[in-house]
Amino acid sequence: MLLLDGKKLADELKLEIKQSVDALVAAGKPAPHLAAILVGNDGGSLTYVGHKVKACEQVGFQSTLLHFDENITEEFLLNEVKKLNENPSIHGFIVQLPLPKHIDADKVLMSVDPAKDVDGFHPVNVGKVTLGLPAFVSATPLGITKILERYGIETSGKHCVVIGRSNIVGRPMSILMSGQSKTGNATVTVCHSRTKNLAEVTRQADIIIAALGKPEFLTADMVKDGAVVIDVGTTRVTDPTTKAGWRLKGDVKFDEVSQKCAAITPVPGGVGPMTVVSLLLNTLQAAQE
Numbered sequence: 001m002l003l004l005d006g007k008k009l010a011d012e013l014k015l016e017i018k019q020s021v022d023a024l025v026a027a028g029k030p031a032p033h034l035a036a037i038l039v040g041n042d043g044g045s046l047t048y049v050g051h052k053v054k055a056c057e058q059v060g061f062q063s064t065l066l067h068f069d070e071n072i073t074e075e076f077l078l079n080e081v082k083k084l085n086e087n088p089s090i091h092g093f094i095v096q097l098p099l100p101k102h103i104d105a106d107k108v109l110m111s112v113d114p115a116k117d118v119d120g121f122h123p124v125n126v127g128k129v130t131l132g133l134p135a136f137v138s139a140t141p142l143g144i145t146k147i148l149e150r151y152g153i154e155t156s157g158k159h160c161v162v163i164g165r166s167n168i169v170g171r172p173m174s175i176l177m178s179g180q181s182k183t184g185n186a187t188v189t190v191c192h193s194r195t196k197n198l199a200e201v202t203r204q205a206d207i208i209i210a211a212l213g214k215p216e217f218l219t220a221d222m223v224k225d226g227a228v229v230i231d232v233g234t235t236r237v238t239d240p241t242t243k244a245g246w247r248l249k250g251d252v253k254f255d256e257v258s259q260k261c262a263a264i265t266p267v268p269g270g271v272g273p274m275t276v277v278s279l280l281l282n283t284l285q286a287a288q289e
């Protein structure tokens, strides 16, 4: 079994990004500048934004964190987005989700300039990706394609089963896997909560991408021998033996599935670190354009 080590790969990619930043700066250009808008104090969001800011420092990017109170109005937030759209020193920015309920997240995401939308959530970028045109691919799907590419996983002609159809993971992943690219050309089945006989479907898969957010959902009896398994799930489960009182669990029952499959991503240390590094790759691309 091959462990698809996202942490190790992310570290390698960060070194490559750092070299590109050094080359930009040596050519008299500014270092890439990523901004993040965070509204409120959601624990998960604080952690994720913290990882992104730290990753920026590691590769020599500039970063700006705009942290607002959870009671700000939608109008205020839209104006902050407008300011970032118009600020020439910012190459790309993200609006960390979830937003408070009184703010229309779709409206905010649509107000981001697609040329600075390094999360790849704007319909212009989603549409371009769907058409196979150059665009910002959203970070988690981009990270997964990098894992497949760097570990030399053959996807062409393979049957890929994606579990989950969310706009940020399952749906874009299914589009990328079926697209005409080095890590595409697969025959793709998309499963969701209404799928019947899911285990029968997953047992036919050469590649399974589990993105449903149900800890240890995918068990060994749902996987055929020699499949490649990508575990996107990250759910915090209570664990009194850890300092934090919780730990991250993936959507795959790692101990038993890893005995059966050809390659697998761990949780943590698989898709998660690659998501952060993909955001850096998109920001570098924005700065180079």
Ligand code: NAP
Residues within 6 Å of the ligand: 140, 163, 164, 165, 166, 167, 168, 169, 170, 191, 192, 193, 194, 195, 198, 211, 212, 213, 214, 232, 233, 234, 235, 271, 272, 273, 275
């Ligand atoms: P989401 O928006 O909640 O979507 C979950 C999807 O799974 C939905 O399409 C849902 O179907 C489907 N689903 C739920 N239960 C199912 C079942 N029993 N059988 C088949 N399909 C089922 O979640 P998400 O944002 O895509 O995230 C999925 C997981 O990935 C979460 O654990 C999240 O924390 C994690 N994640 C990790 C990263 C990372 O960087 N590692 C990034 C993003 C997300 P319906 O559409 O029918 O409801």
